[in-house]
Amino acid sequence: MTPLDWDRHPPALTPGYFSSVTRSPRENLIPLNPTTAELTGPVFGAQHIGALDGDLLRNAAGPDELAIGPRIIVHGRVLDEAGRGVPDALLEIWQANAGGRYRHARDGYLAPLDPNFSGCGRVLTGEDGGYRFDTVMPGAYPFPNGPNAWRPAHIHFSVFGWAFAQRLVTQMYFEGDPMIRHCPIVATLPSAEAVDALTARYDPANDRPMDARAFRFDIVLRGRRTTPMEA
Amino acid sequence: MKQTPSQTAGPFLHIGMMPEGGTVPLVSPLPSGDPITLHGTIFDAESAPVTDALIEIWHPESGWARAPTDGQGSWRLATTRPPTAPFVSLWIIARGINTALQTRLYFPDADWPNDPAMAKIPRARRGTLVASQAAAGAYHLDIRLAGEAETVFFDLQGGDDQ
Numbered sequence: 231m232t233p234l235d236w237d238r239h240p241p242a243l244t245p246g247y248f249s250s251v252t253r254s255p256r257e258n259l260i261p262l263n264p265t266t267a268e269l270t271g272p273v274f275g276a277q278h279i280g281a282l283d284g285d286l287l288r289n290a291a292g293p294d295e296l297a298i299g300p301r302i303i304v305h306g307r308v309l310d311e312a313g314r315g316v317p318d319a320l321l322e323i324w325q326a327n328a329g330g331r332y333r334h335a336r337d338g339y340l341a342p343l344d345p346n347f348s349g350c351g352r353v354l355t356g357e358d359g360g361y362r363f364d365t366v367m368p369g370a371y372p373f374p375n376g377p378n379a380w381r382p383a384h385i386h387f388s389v390f391g392w393a394f395a396q397r398l399v400t401q402m403y404f405e406g407d408p409m410i411r412h413c414p415i416v417a418t419l420p421s422a423e424a425v426d427a428l429t430a431r432y433d434p435a436n437d438r439p440m441d442a443r444a445f446r447f448d449i450v451l452r453g454r455r456t457t458p459m460e461a
Numbered sequence: 462m463k464q465t466p467s468q469t470a471g472p473f474l475h476i477g478m479m480p481e482g483g484t485v486p487l488v489s490p491l492p493s494g495d496p497i498t499l500h501g502t503i504f505d506a507e508s509a510p511v512t513d514a515l516i517e518i519w520h521p522e523s524g525w526a527r528a529p530t531d532g533q534g535s536w537r538l539a540t541t542r543p544p545t546a547p548f549v550s551l552w553i554i555a556r557g558i559n560t561a562l563q564t565r566l567y568f569p570d571a572d573w574p575n576d577p578a579m580a581k582i583p584r585a586r587r588g589t590l591v592a593s594q595a596a597a598g599a600y601h602l603d604i605r606l607a608g609e610a611e612t613v614f615f616d617l618q619g620g621d622d623q
Contacts, residue, residue, distance in 0.1 A: 233619040238466045240559035249469070249557030252505040253606050259616035260581055267550050268563075268617055272489040272525035280485055311462050322487075324477025334473045336513075350480045352487075386471060388478055394519040395617045399554050399561055401468040415469060418559050424466040450462045455619065 231264050231395055232311055232452045238427070240418035247414045248375050268395040274320040276354065283352040286325075286365035290348035297347035299328025299366030301442040304385065304402070304430065307359040310453030315359025319451075322388040323351045323363060330369030330381075339371050364442065367404070375414050382409035382416065389449055396451045403429045404445060467560040472513045474554065479515070479529055491524040494541035498599045499566060499592070502535045503553070506607035510534020514555035516604075518566070523549050530555075542598075547571030548578075548590075553604065562614045566602050567591045578615075586613050 242254035282289035287297045304323075308316040326332050326349060329341030333348050347366065355361045368383045382403050389398040403410050403425075410416055410425065419425050427450075436444035470478075499518065503511040516536050517527040522543035528536045543549060548565040567573035567590050579587050589612045592600035604612045 231617065231619050234560075234616060235464045238464045240467060242559060244559060247469075247557070247559070250559055251557075252507055252509070253511065253555060253557030254506075254559075255562070255611055255614050256506075256607050257586075257611050257613075259614050261618045262578055262581060262615040263619065264617040265578075267520050267546065267548070270521045271519060274487070274489065278485050278487055309462060311464065313462050320487075322477045324473060332473045332476060334476055336472060348476070348480075350476050352477075352480075386474070386477060388470075388474075394550055394552065395563070397517070397552050397561060398465065398467060399470045399474075400465055401471075415471075418468070419466055423463075427463065427465055428468065449465045452464055 231269060231393065232455055234452060237420060238424050240420060244418040247418050250418070264393075264395045269393045271390060271392055271394040271396070273318070274354065274390065275318070278320070279352060279354055284363050286347065286349065286351045286363060289351065291346035295346045297327070297366050298344045299347075301364070302367050303362060303364055303436065303438065303442050303444040304447060305360070305362040305433075305436060305444060306430075306446050306448040308355045308361065308389065308391070308449045308451065309359055310451055312453060314453070315355070315357070316391050316451060317355055317357050317359060319355040319359065320390040321353050321355070321361055323385050325349045325365065325368040325385045326371055328366045328369050330371030341369065341371070370409050379414055380409055380412065382407045382413050387449065389451065391451045396453075398449070398451060400449075401428060402447045405429055405431050469556060469559050470515065470554040472556040474513070474515055475529055478527065487527075489525040491541045492522060494523060494544055496539065496598065497542045498537060498539055499549075499602070500535065500537040500595070500599070501592075501602040501604060502533065503530055503555075503604045504534065504606065508605075508608065511555055511606065514553060514558075517552045518549045519552070520546055520549040522546050542568070547573045547576050551604075558606075562606070563617055564604070564612055564614050565590050566600070568600060569594055582613050589613050
């Protein structure tokens with residue numbers, strides 16, 4: 231397995247993001263070659279995916295109702311570092327509604343809940359690693375991190391590859407959002423390239439005309455070491 | 462291609478990872494080992510309980526499971542005892558954790574002192590990974606994210622596949 235690339239992932243202690251201060255290990259991580267325990271992982275399948283799990287416009291909506299907000303498609307591929315698609319990868323997503331409010335007991339933001347939107351989705355990637363969600367554009371919202379901090383519009387992703395060592399949680403942002411460069415959580419990333427890698431691109435070729443705009447977000451997991459035969 | 466960067470799971474991870482209704486419960490089959498319960502509390506650098514974390518466990522001999530921490534920072538998981546391995550792997554996310562933390566829970570009655578990973582850990586810190594037996598078939602491990610008795614976390618480096 232290839233090592234985690236610390237030019238891409240945020241360090242643990244990032245004082246500009248206040249919550250990291252008391253929740254970041256102070257000791258160095260202990261280097262460990264993964265064993266079978268980390269080079270394997272749980273296998274999920276179609277039995278774990280409901281018919282509407284990938285359609286957040288409808289999966290919490292009443293009969294003949296729809297979630298409120300700009301209709302979007304979020305799609306892409308899950309790949310390894312050699313560019314090979316990762317099939318049967320389980321993706322779980324969660325997001326705020328179009329007003330920037332989460333359906334969560336601990337979110338007290340002023341924006342109202344949408345009774346037809348839960349903000350929860352789940353899909354498996356196809357043979358080529360491809361995936362798609364239908365949802366609404368999430369709203370920006372303020373969060374407690376100094377006098378005035380806002381999250382850009384974002385969607386949280388949890389990704390299972392084929393190995394527990396590949397387990398990834400991240401967030402996807404939207405091309406052109408002026409809030410990205412002001413966000414203390416985005417600022418935990420080590421480089422502009424890392425921010426760019428989390429920024430979905432508007433992808434008009436995959437719009438549904440007169441229906442929904444498409445955004446493309448590819449996810450690259452750490453992968454098998456390339457063998458000399460493949461190199 | 463370069464790896465997609467990690468970002469914190471934030472405080473609302475339950476929406477996507479512990480969904481209430483409408484979706485199929487995410488379970489993976491447990492191997493036919495002896496049923497056991499694992500539990501503990503996650504503490505921050507100030508020894509305050511971390512009440513919005515999520516922990517996953519995995520071992521090919523033991524299966525996969527996940528649990529959120531509760532209002533006291535405590536988690537509890539039902540799984541099976543790996544018949545030969547001395548440990549299960551743990552993966553921890555929460556608000557304030559920028560990149561998920563990987564660690565292990567070793568069983569106190571297993572031959573953990575001779576596990577190869579232990580040789581890489583300073584002797585004084587090895588005990589942070591060893592659970593205590595709380596009852597028959599129940600093991601307890603507290604996780605300290607930072608500060609005194611900080612839990613050992615691993616950087617899975619690659620290297621030779623074993």
